[in-house]
Amino acid sequence: MQTVIETNALCKAYGKHLAVDHIQLHVPEGCVYGFIGPNGAGKSTTMKMLLGLIHPSAGQVFLLGQELTAKNRLPLLRQTGSLIESPSGYLHLSAQENLQIVADLKGIPHKDIARVLEIVHLTGDRNRKVGQYSLGMKQRLGIAMALMGDPKLLILDEPTNGLDPAGIQEMRSLLADMPETTGATVLVSSHLLGEMEQLVTQVGIINQGKMLFEGSLRELQRHSRGSLTLRVLHPQKALPVLRNNGISAQLKEDLLTLPPLRDELVAGLVQTLADSGAGIVELTRHTKSLEEIFLSLTDAKGVS
Amino acid sequence: MLRSLRAELQKAKRRHDLLACLLIPTATLVWAGYAAPDSTENLDDAFHALFYALPMMNTVLMPVGMAMLASRLWDVEIKGNFPKLLYTLQSRRSLFTAKALLGIGEVILITILELAGALGLGSWYGYQDFPPVEQILYYFLCTCTVSLMLFFSEMLLTILLANPLPALCVGITGALVGLFSGFMPPIVGYFVPWGYYIPLNSYILASWDPDTRIVVYGIRSFNYPLLIWCAALAIFFFSFTWRAIRQKEV
Amino acid sequence: MLYRCIQAENRKLHASPIWIMFFLLPVISAGYGTFNYLQNLELLTKSWYSLWTQHTLFYSLFFFPAMVAIYAAYLWRLEHLGHNWNLIMASPVRPLALFFAKFVVVIKLVLLTQLFIFFLYFLCGKVFASLPGWPPPETFFYLLRGMLGGLSVVALQLILSMIIRSFAVPIFIGLFGGIVGMLAASRSRGLYWPYALMQYGMNSNKSEDLLAGSYLPFVVSCFLWLVAFFLLAQLLLTHRDVKS
DSSP: OOEEEEEEEEEEEETTEEEEEEEOOEEETTOEEEEEOOTTSSHHHHHHHHTTSSOOSEEEEEETTEEOOTTTHHHHHHTEEEEOSSOOSOTTSBHHHHHHHHHHHHTOOTTHHHHHHHHTTOGGGTTSBGGGSOHHHHHHHHHHHHHTTOOSEEEEESTTTTOOHHHHHHHHHHHHHHHHHHOOEEEEEESOHHHHHTTOSEEEEEETTEEEEEEEHHHHHHHHEEEEEEEESOHHHHHHHHHHTTOOOEEETTEEEEOOOOHHHHHHHHHHHHHTTOOEEEEEEEEOOHHHHHHHHHHTTOBO | OHHHHHHHHHHHHHTTHHHHHHHHHHHHHHHHHHHSOOTTSOOTTHHHHHHHHHHHHHHHHHHHHHHHHHHHHHHHHHHTTOHHHHHHHSOHHHHHHHHHHHHHHHHHHHHHHHHHHHHHHHHHHTOSOOOOHHHHHHHHHHHHHHHHHHHHHHHHHHHHHTOHHHHHHHHHHHHHHHHHHHTSOHHHHTTOGGGTHHHHOSEEEEEEOTTTOOEEEEEOOOOHHHHHHHHHHHHHHHHHHHHHHHHOOO | OHHHHHHHHHHHHTTOTHHHHHHHHHHHHHHHHHHHHHHTTTTOOSHHHHHHHHHHHHIIIIIHHHHHHHHHHHHHHHHHSTTHHHHHHTSSSOHHHHHHHHHHHHHHHHHHHHHHHHHHHHHHHHHTSOOOSOOOHHHHHHHHHHHHHHHHHHHHHHHHHHHOOOSSHHHHHHHHHHHHHHHHHHTTOGGGSHHHHHHHHHTOSOSSOTTTTOHHHHHHHHHHHHHHHHHHHHHHHHHSOOOO
């Protein structure tokens, strides 16, 4: 599988502070890649370097198999759609006029405007001034601008910012289908892991300018496994069973807290506990918050 | 209150407001320094000549300069789409008071720098007719009052229209009209607030002979009625701005 | 590519309030000029030429640079607001083409302003001052020369508004530049200062031709300043990070 975006030891320094610190990014073709990290982790800075908006202090960027240089920047940008630090758009103009400007700049026929407006459900509001739009509508207009001209690569910075839950759901299905419907590869950033889980297949996690993890979502989920809470009718019967299996459990009122366990182990444990007559009422798995994953990743010095 | 002012000063620092403030007296002094009589000319009435010319320069520069200061103070909130947040963090009164205080401080600073610069310039060249204290005070008072009046009128425009463009356009148009009013019959000047620097000025051209090119300067009595009217206008724009901020929907 | 950029710029000007400015300044300038001309008929004896100086003196000294500055600041404010600068810099056009498109759009506005000024000059000359015949062709030529001198001011103001994110500061700098231009021109150093070139071209403060017999230095100076500013723009656009 070809990588559509690749960076090699990409760095950006502001003064002495390294906002992006030797990032190695590998985005395979035809995937939706989630670029995840807290605010200020360096996501936007990295994405801006991918587009040549800011200049790397060190390292290289490869887009669609070619190194991004001042010379081939334009042909590469022609195949790229982007949304950076949204929302943008000229407030005194309508959505239609804004998209005409983008069409002019990208050199694509104006009939594409109707298509992208349809995709983001702005057809009915296309003649209203963007200044009167809600944040969510502006965001959708930003996506429409990025979609103009059927780009092979979409780079979207926090596209779900400011959207309501329904809008987020819509955006998710739109982006998740993108590789299938248009063949595009999508790089999308977010500070919320939960938001990305149903959308992306590949994940890169960045914190304080450093890449902590890069790989498939399944791999990451291994790290995100949190502790288990077990509620049983007879804790006193359950405790010896757990002890015998070498699991240190803590009892608080009638709830047992177990450390993170592999799926197979949990399945076996449930069987044994049921046989012991402890009376299982409830078993809850806590997924770790992004912060906790960060902590576990930094503790493990990154996993790949 | 003190906290609001400190927040405002913090914003001003990041905006390099002091530099923008310095730009205005620098412009006046470059111009004045160039136009001022130098040692080859008659130095007996050189300060008269300088103070006769300064209000004319103020008329060209201040309407635009004040529009610059006023629109910057408010534009920082428009750009950040910030009023919504600010109104929840601090009362509108303290926001306005802080901005007004900062603006008044800037105007006073600019006037002092301009005045000190002009006096220093003249002393450096060895002008003989150092102005008496009451003339200096009167000049300071007039320049401050007119500038503040312009400042608040342009701040009002920026707030009402949520855009710095109209204030700047009015500033430039005002400068043009104000300058023209200086060359028209004196009565016209009373109807052009942007040019009030000129009718308020106590240094006048007493006579000018086109053949011998001999210029005689004079001093006229202070124009208190116009100064009071100008101060009233300034207070009017000030309270109108306060009303606009209070009633502004966010 | 350039044509597409210009088209995009033109769209942005649609429905924008900048057109008020375009009407206001020339009308005021013409009104004062005519009034002053009629008041001083005994001093201003060269009919059309005298009217020309009255109409254009303050305009070309102070307000032309300020007006150009407003046009330039307005175009850049559209990019500085929100994150539009990211948007257009990430589109597949050369950064200098974006700059040049803005240049062309400002030139178009300035050209229209100049023509409007000439129209008002003609109108006031015929209707209010009752001057005989047609305005001398030289005045129209002055206008075009002023345009040529104004080109580098346009480029410089576009650069200033590009790097200074404040709307108002470049406008004040423009006004200041015009004043320094006036001072430089009065010491015959105007060719070394871009803001003075427009004043030279317009020939506003003297009835005899300022540039008579010395066109070459003027044209060379206009050209050199313009080239210098475009090189500077190219340098800034390709070597600075986009801050949006």
